[in-house]
Amino acid sequence: MTQSLAYKAIMEKKQRKEAMQQHRAENNIFRVRNCVEDKFEYISMVEAFWKSIQDKDLDQKTKDFVWMVAYDAHWSGTHWLRPSMKPELQQRAVCSHCGVIEDLEHKM
Template identity: 50%
Template sequence: ADQNLELRIETDSKYVITLLTSKKNQIEDNGYIGTANKALLRSTIASLRRRKYQTYFKWVKGHDGHERNEGADEMARKALTKDKASPIHLSVAPTLLATGAKLSTMTQALAYKAVQEWKPISAKRQRTNRNILAIKDITEQRFNYIPTEEKIWKSIRQKDIERKTRYFPWMAIHDAYMTGTHWLRPSFKPELQERACCKHCDAIEDLEHILIRCSTTGQQIIWGLVETLW
C-alpha cells in the first residue's frame, strides 16, 4: 500500500490484530524471543513503522458472508493449489530492524527461551501452524482468551478422552487426513486429483469444508443433533 495514504486493514483474526497493536512494543522489547512466525511478524511491524500515515485495523467475523473476508479465504485456498509457493520478501531496512532484547525486559525464563531457540529444530509444517493460529482466533472470539500452543496440544491429550477420539483432533490440526489439496499432488492421476473438490459445492474439500462449510443435504440436521447432544 502507498505509504502516503491512510490504510485500513480488515481481518477475522483478533490474535493478529493484538500482535500488531497492543503487543507490538512488548514483542520488540523481548527481541521476538518465543514469538511464532517471527520473521514474518518482524517484517510486518517494520512495514507498519515505515508508513507515514495512520494504519487502522478492523475485526470482522470470519465465515459470516463478509465479501472481502470470503474473498481473502478463497485466495488462500487457491494459493494452496499452486505447484510453487510465491516468494515473500521479508527483508527489513537496517534503520527499522530491532535486534536483541532490552536488558530491562530480560528475565530468566526469557533468556532460557532464547537459548532454546539457538538449538537447531525442525521446521513445523505450514498447515499445522495455520490450524494452530485458527484455533487461537476462534477461542479468542468465543471465550475472549488466547490459549498457548502448548495448552492446545495438552488439551487433546486428556486421558479422560478415549484414545481414538484424541487421535482425530491431532490428525486434523496437522491436516494429515487425505482431503482437499492433498489430492493435487503432481504425481497423482487426474481421476485422483478430482477428489480435491467437493462435487456438490465445487470448492476445495478440506476437512473444514467437509465438517462445517459444505451445503449438502443433511449437514444442518447433523449439526443440529450434535448441538442437542452437547
C-alpha cells in the same frame, strides 16, 4: 559419496520436512485458536492445546483425530491435487456441490 555426506544429506532433508510439518501445525493451531476466541471469547494458549490432547479423559480416536487435524494429515483438499495423483483421484479435492477445495474446514 561418503557415508558421512549421505548421512548429512538425509538429516538435512529430515529437518526440512520436520520444520515444514511444524509450520503447518502452527498455522492450523493458530486458526483453531482464532475460531475459539471468536466463538467463545476465550483466548487459549498453544501449550494448553498440546496438553489438552494428552488428557486421559479423551479416548485415543479423538486424540488421533485432533493430532491429524493439527498436522493437516487427513487426506482431503489439496492432498489430492499432487502431481503424482491420477486425474480421477484429483477430482476428490473439489466439493461436488459448490466446486471449492474440500478440506476439513469446508466440511465443517
